[in-house]
Amino acid sequence: MNVSIPTPAAAGPDWLAEIQPAMRDVPASGIVEVFNYGRGRQGLIPLWVGEGDRPTPPFIADAAKASLDRGETFYADQRGIPPLREAIARYMTRVYGEQPGSGGFAPDRFFVTVGGMHALEIAAKMTVAAGEEALIPSPAWPNFAGAVRLAGATPVFVPLERGETRWRLDPQRLEAAVTPATRLLIVNSPANPTGFVATREELVAALTIARRHNLWILADEIYGRLTFSGARAPSFHDVMAPDDKILFVQTLSKNWAMTGWRIGWLEAPPALSPVIENIVQFTTSGVPVFAQRAATAALDEGEPFLADQVARMRAARDIVADGLAATGRVRFARPDATFYLFCSVDGEPDTRTLALRLVDEAGVGVAPGSAFGPGGESYLRLCFGRAPDEIAEATRRLAAWLKR
Ligand SMILES: Cc1ncc(COP(=O)(O)O)c(C=O)c1O
Structure with a gap:
């Protein structure tokens, strides 16, 4: 007996028409x-x-190998393993000092993520949604707008200005771009791709605007140590108060030649821990322990x-x-x-x-x-x-x- 099974149209389904426009239309x-x-x-x-041309140095890779040899191949604490969160706190204290503004660098401020990119994704998901706007000084690393769009929100670009010797952020232009829908201000300093390094005054100006309009700041300071002046770059840590709404994106990728490891962290008020842990659980379920051991070695021994x-x-x-x-x-x-x-x-x-x-x-x-x-x-x-x-x-x- 011949049974005829209906077949899809010869051209096949229009797969792109079948998925969520918010995902499909991200450039x-x-x-x-x-x-x-x-x-x-x-x-x-x-x-x-x-990214650089160097492979990860042996003292970092060896820490990962030793971890695998010990059989550390199980699910990890979704916030990150305690030794790494302690190493991050030590590193931050060493580089940024005892920050009264952030209530000190206790390990519970840090959440280990799959690279800086995952920290950015979590921060965007927590702070913006459909119908809301995020301000992005531009030109900018395209992943900022990408993360904002994947969260359903709209990126609003504010032009940086190129002066003779440095790029500048004009606070008046920034504030003029704020609308009732603005929830988030992304400040990347030092910046990809311009090399813009915000001065302390520019950071204070951005913070003042964020406070005035009750915005979150997403501070991407991943290049803060790749500076040629001998000192780290100015940071929001230098100017913030404990209750400022600032989320920091960080990564091991660039400083320690670890782009392929996919490990970084989000720094956030500890009260957000249950939410961040949930997002980690429902996106990546955590970062491999061997990569976290490598990151611990990088932070403790990587100067x-x-x-x-x-x-x-x-x-x-x-x-x-x-x-x-x-x-x-x-x-x-x-x-x-x-x-x-x-x-x-x-x-x-x-x-x-x-x-x-x-x-x-x-x-x-x-x-x-x-x-x-x-x-x-x-x-x-x-x-x-x-x-x-x-x-x-x-x-x-x-x-x-x-x-x-
Ligand atoms: C400004 C900025 N933030 C974050 C990242 C994310 O780095 P990763 O996801 O490799 O940790 C990059 C990578 O190019 C970057 O340029």
Whole structure:
């Protein structure tokens, strides 16, 4: 007997029509297009992604191996294992001092997450929802807007201004962007991609606006130690009071060459613990213990490696900044922190096309500024977190291309 089973239309279902528009309509990261275009090219020097070229140092990796050898392969405390939360508290006290503003750095302020990105996701989920707005100084790392959109809310961009020597945040512009729907202000300092480092005065101004309008601040200070002045960057920890509504995003990724480990933390008022633990439980259910052991080693023993990273990045920064400035065609504010040079090229306003051409014609992979939102369109972002020799070669190639 023949039974006829109805089959879907020949073209198959329209899968994208079947899912939630809020997820479907989130734009892809603009860095990925150039990355996919140039991926696997022989001899290409990749400066497009925000990571260094060094593998994680052995003293960190060994802590993970020892953990696995001990059989630490079970579910972990969803807040993070106590030794790591204690190590974070020790590290924060060492770097930021006894902060009366934050009530001191007790371990119960820290929640271990799957990289800084997961901390950002949790912070966005807790503070904004559909119909609400988050202010983002722009150009900005695209994941801020992405996390806000995934939470159902709307990113509102406030332009940063590029001065001769540094990028600036104009408090009046920031406050003018506040509406009755604004709930969150994202402050990334030092910033990806601009290298903007907020002064203490700019942080106070942002905090004052947040207080006046009862906004949460999401403080992404992950590049706070990658500075070339010898001191850490100013932090909201320096200016806040205990009851300020501030959530801090942090990560092990950049300081200790651990981008692939996916481990970071969220710093929040301890009273939010039940909510954060719930979100962790219902998203990732925690971070692998061996990665947490590695993070503990990085925080407790990682200062010499970090100092070396900074020295290397500083040398690379000088090479690329001096080399590109010498072409006479490249404009930028020399970054005092982060490992990004954010520059415009005279006569090249379309940096998406420019980035694709540089893959083919210069053998250098850079990120188009259009990936970083409003105000970024005429810029390129170059990550100089690589061996100074390689940065010198990339600079030679770019300079030769610009002079051709
Ligand atoms: C400003 C900023 N915050 C957070 C992150 C997240 O880092 P990760 O998720 O690797 O810890 C990045 C990574 O590029 C970043 O640039």
